[in-house]
Amino acid sequence: MAINVPVAGPSLNAVPAPKKQVLETNYLDFTGGNNDWSKQYVPELYEAEVERYGNRSVSSFIRLVGAEMPLQSDQVIWSEQGRLHLSYTAVALVAATGVITLPSGHPVRVGATAVVAKAGVTVRAICTATTDTTATFGRYDKALFSTDADFGNENVTLFVYGSEFAKGKPGMDGAIEPSFKSFSNKPIIIKDHYEVNGSDVSQLGWVEIVTEDGQSGYLWYLKALGDTRTRFSDYLEMSVIEGEVAAAGSGAAAAGVSGSQGLFDAVIDRGHTSAGINGDADDLADFDEIILKLDKEGAIEENVLFINRKVSLDIDDMLASMNSYGAGGTSWGIFDNSESMALNLGFSGFRRGSYDFYKTDWKYLNDASTRGLLTDVRGVLVPAGTSSVYDEILGKNIKRPFLHVRYRASAADDRRLKSYTLGSVGARTSSLDAMQVEFLSERCLVAQAANNFMLFN
Numbered sequence: 001m002a003i004n005v006p007v008a009g010p011s012l013n014a015v016p017a018p019k020k021q022v023l024e025t026n027y028l029d030f031t032g033g034n035n036d037w038s039k040q041y042v043p044e045l046y047e048a049e050v051e052r053y054g055n056r057s058v059s060s061f062i063r064l065v066g067a068e069m070p071l072q073s074d075q076v077i078w079s080e081q082g083r084l085h086l087s088y089t090a091v092a093l094v095a096a097t098g099v100i101t102l103p104s105g106h107p108v109r110v111g112a113t114a115v116v117a118k119a120g121v122t123v124r125a126i127c128t129a130t131t132d133t134t135a136t137f138g139r140y141d142k143a144l145f146s147t148d149a150d151f152g153n154e155n156v157t158l159f160v161y162g163s164e165f166a167k168g169k170p171g172m173d174g175a176i177e178p179s180f181k182s183f184s185n186k187p188i189i190i191k192d193h194y195e196v197n198g199s200d201v202s203q204l205g206w207v208e209i210v211t212e213d214g215q216s217g218y219l220w221y222l223k224a225l226g227d228t229r230t231r232f233s234d235y236l237e238m239s240v241i242e243g244e245v246a247a248a249g250s251g252a253a254a255a256g257v258s259g260s261q262g263l264f265d266a267v268i269d270r271g272h273t274s275a276g277i278n279g280d281a282d283d284l285a286d287f288d289e290i291i292l293k294l295d296k297e298g299a300i301e302e303n304v305l306f307i308n309r310k311v312s313l314d315i316d317d318m319l320a321s322m323n324s325y326g327a328g329g330t331s332w333g334i335f336d337n338s339e340s341m342a343l344n345l346g347f348s349g350f351r352r353g354s355y356d357f358y359k360t361d362w363k364y365l366n367d368a369s370t371r372g373l374l375t376d377v378r379g380v381l382v383p384a385g386t387s388s389v390y391d392e393i394l395g396k397n398i399k400r401p402f403l404h405v406r407y408r409a410s411a412a413d414d415r416r417l418k419s420y421t422l423g424s425v426g427a428r429t430s431s432l433d434a435m436q437v438e439f440l441s442e443r444c445l446v447a448q449a450a451n452n453f454m455l456f457n
Contacts, residue, residue: 057230058364059237061306062445065382067401068416070409075186076446082179086112087159095146095153098125098137107176108135111165116158121150126164183270187408187444188260190239194228198425198433225437229419232439236417238370240405240445260444263403267380270450273457283318284352290381290454291353298452300383302356307379308365308372311456315359319347358384381454402449408442415442 062068086108092101093116100116102108112127116137123145125137137145137158145151163172243262246252252259267273272293294300307315349358365371365379383402407416418440425435447453 057234058367058370059234061364062237062405065403068405068407071406072410075184076406077182077184079180079182080449082181085159089157090155093145093151093154093156095151098145099134100137101134104133108160109172109174111163111172112160113162113164114158114160116156118151118154118156185261185444185446186258187442190235190441192228192232192439194225194437196435236441262445263447264455266447266450267453267455271453273455287352291355294355298449300452301354302384304382304384305357305359305379306362306382307359309361311378312359312361316346319350376457378456383452404446405443406446417441
């Protein structure tokens with residue numbers, strides 16, 4: 001079969017196609033055009049494909065910070081502990097009566113002692129009466145909240161610090177039930193497809209290749225299949241990072257999909273964003289602000305920063321500036337302080353206060369074909385270790401990594417990562433003169449205790 005190639009013939013793989021086919025757009029011209037091999041000096045052909053972009057895969061984040069566990073239902077539900085102590089912010093006070101409006105069904109009881117505060121003024125008070133939506137407090141130091149204009153009819157902050165009862169009076173009336181919050185997420189179905197014409201399988205040329213998952217050899221069409229598999233593996237991770245629940249009336253809902261809450265959306269919804277000054281997290285004042293925020297949450301001592309290269313270098317500069325000998329050029333290395341040794345200008349972590357921070361460059365935020373295109377996410381702080389939650393299905397408290405993936409599986413079908421071949425090539429499952437490879441997974445991310453996560457944007 002003759003293939004007519006334009007005079008300015010394209011180079012090898014100049015125009016990639018979704019299917020591997022023998023076309024003039026990927027034909028190597030041996031007789032004319034730009035790749036003229038009819039001259040006296042025949043050009044040298046490199047058989048090995050150049051790995052121009054190195055390891056192109058961006059996955060590994062979930063493998064580093066979490067785990068994967070099977071799921072048999074359409075939804076995963078978990079409960080997280082509420083705070084142990086009673087506190088309220090921005091609740092309305094009637095200064096003349098000491099009545100404070102609280103959420104319906106509040107657990108503040110008569111006899112409870114509390115700190116009540118507004119900007120510039122802090123007092124102690126005791127609860128003298130309650131209703132379903134209010135609690136009346138009497139100050140310890142003065143008769144009324146409005147005395148000397150300390151308080152007006154305004155919003156205040158309060159927290160309960162104990163109780164007090166007069167001699168011979170009955171004990172505390174009622175009990176405080178432990179508070180908790182319930183969260184849920186739904187798995188999404190992720191698919192991909194690869195196909196090569198049966199005739200093209202026998203006609204394709206051979207080029208030596210090496211893929212990110214270790215495949216190597218001279219099977220060009222398997223190179224495309226390996227790329228498809230690697231790209232699908234990346235999609236499995238990127239989907240649970242970028243995922244979002246489809247809002248009612250949205251275009252996604254109209255398309256019949258429900259979406260799933262990914263890591264970034266979970267941290268924005270239930271965690272903290274821009275915890276460092278200006279969201280940079282690249283100088284000591286930023287980390288002091290982060291520590292103050294962590295103190296108010298779970299106070300988890302070990303945390304990992306998955307950050308882009310810019311923030312990583314800024315942190316290195318920050319830590320290097322802490323060395324009082326750096327400016328004088330006398331601090332060289334770890335072996336005999338010899339200036340001939342290689343100087344390490346990078347840091348893997350540091351300790352500030354009672355917290356340990358470890359950092360790692362996250363390729364997903366650097367790669368020019370993913371988040372490296374954007375600047376809205378600079379990194380994320382993830383607590384290390386596990387958390388204890390109540391599993392609605394098992395009916396008991398369990399230990400789980402703060403981040404983990406649940407995939408759909410049962411005794412009959414495991415949908416963690418399915419791939420199967422159809423067509424007449426190899427498996428011969430149908431009369432279709434092609435090889436089709438289908439990829440499928442059904443999964444979602446569970447971000448527990450997201451109040452301990454921080455997103456730098």
